Amino acid sequence: MTEFATRAVHAGQEPDATTGAVIPPIHVTSTYVQDGVGAMRNGYEYSRGGNPTRDALQTLLADLDGGVAAYSFASGLAAEDALLRAYLEPGARVVMGNDVYGGTHRLVNRLHVPWGVELVVVDMSDVDRVRAALEGAPAKTVLWVETPTNPLMKIADIALLSEVGHAAGALVVVDNTFASPYLQQPLSLGADAVSYSTTKYLGGHSDVVGGAVVLRDEAFAEQVGFLQFGAGAIASPFDAFLTTRGIKTLPVRMERHSSNAQAVAEALVSAPGVERVYYPGLSDHPGHEVAAKQMRGFGGMLSVALTGGPEAAKRFVESTEVFTLAESLGGVESLIGYPSEMTHASVKGTELAVPENVVRLSVGIEDQGDLVADVLQALSR
Template sequence: MTEFSTRAVHAGQEPDAGTGAVIPPIHVTSTYAQDGIGNMRAGYEYSRGGNPTRDGLQTLLADLDGGVAAYSFASGLAAEDALLRAYLEPGARVVMGNDVYGGTHRLVNRVHVPWGVQLVVVDMSDVDAVRGALEGAPAKTVLWVETPTNPLMKIADIAGLAELGHAAGALVVVDNTFASPYLQQPLSLGADAVVYSTTKYLGGHSDVVGGAVVLADEALAEAVAFLQFGAGAISSPFDAFLTTRGIKTLAVRMERHSANAQAVAESLVGAPGVERVFYPGLADHPGHEVAAKQMRSFGGMLSLSLSGGAAAAKRFAESTEVFTLAESLGGVESLIGYPSEMTHASVRGTELEVPDDIVRLSVGIEDAGDLVADLRQALTR
């Protein structure tokens, strides 16, 4: 099996050996019978340490991203925290973009910085700024790349940044949540690790919270595996099952998300009340050429600024009928959010503060015409 869509359906998902069930059963047990002290059947002892349903998901994730191993966690932030703890030490440095997900910045700034980690925030699209942030970096340095970014849809050149990071001795991590492994393959572009909120496109149905780390290095994979076991922020068997079920349709969903988002973005350009549309699929987007080079298509996320400022942005976000006002993203249904007071409230007053005229759209798989009409009527309101 070599093509993505085939692997998404079958990798790590062999029919059950005992019954022939095409979909492997959900192993909801907490513990496993032993045939003698230390003589474990199939290597399973206790579900914090290993569970067949979670293992199936992890095999699938590693396969889709081309990693040596993948580990599934209870949330995206739990996955990020495990990776950071596995690699960092007091005195280490994290270099991240000035438009990353607010929760990621909060995790490093409020949890890891008090532990003694340095945090440097730069514009990842400015190569000179990144190079400067890496100068004199300690031995343990992480270059944290998010592309497309949340919510301003900035694009970073993964291959270029990986080369720059490695020249400085840094571990290069890519948050690939917005793109998913179907649209973008960071490990093949030189990254050392990929992180996901599997809550989003991988799960795809707004019914499960989870996270994952996929790694290219065996030693770091072992360190993350230990923290998954030792700290215990694992995904439950049922959450692993739901995520695996979602991944089976990832390719076809991402095609529809991308096509719909392109149609929505083009319809909003020049629309009354719209100051600017942020979507890498638009030819005038500053990162369009880089995105076209490293992505299969441009994804389902976009943002826009309203010419009426904060008041207009809030009214618009509260006036849609098909788009649901809610946090999160990546589900089959279209969502609308006001990042300044919702997803990015934790970074207000910092260098990552989101302008208050910005509205973020997670474009779902509904009929594109209905989505465009809904946004048009909201703008009229």
């Protein structure tokens, strides 16, 4: 099996050996019988250390991203934290983009910086500034790349930044949450690790919270695996099952998300009251060519800046009928949010602050005409 859609359905999903069930059972056990002291069956001892349902998801994730191993966690931030703690030490440096998920910045700035880690924020689309930020980097340095970014949809050249990061001795990590492994393959472009909030497109149905990391190096993968076991922020069996079920339809969903988002973006570009549309699928987007080179499609996320300022933005998000005002993204239903006071409230007043006239849309898989009509009627209000 070599094609993505086939692997999304079958990787790690062997029918149950006992019953022949096409869908493997959910193993909700906390512990496992031993046939003698230390004589474990298939290596299973206690579910913090290993669980067949979680293992199946991890096998699937590693397969789809082309990694040697993957680990699933209770949330995207738990996954990011384990990845960072497995690599960093006091005196280390994290170079991060100036437009990233607010929770990622908060994690490093509020938890890792007090531990002795230096945080440097830079525009990842400016390679010269990235090089400058990596000059004199300590032995333990992480180049944290998010592309497309949240919420201003900036695009970073993964292959180029991987070269720049490796030349400086840095570990290159790509947050691939917005794109998903179907649209973008960071490991094949040179990255060392990929992180996900599996809550988003991988789960895809707004019914599970989770995170994952996928690694290309076996030695580092073992370190992350130990953090998963030692700290214990694991995905539960049921959450792992829901995520696996969601991934089976990832390719068809991402195609629909992308085509719907393209239509909404194009409709908003010429709509009255719109100052700017942030979507890499638009030909005038500054990262359009790079995105077209490294992505299979442009995804379901876009943002829009309104000429009427904060008040217009708030009225807009409160006036949609198909789009639901809520945090999060990547579900089959369309969501809309006001980042500066919702998803990115933690970076308000910092260099990562989101403009107060910006609205973020997670375009779902509903009828395209209904979605376009909804944003236009909301603007008219």
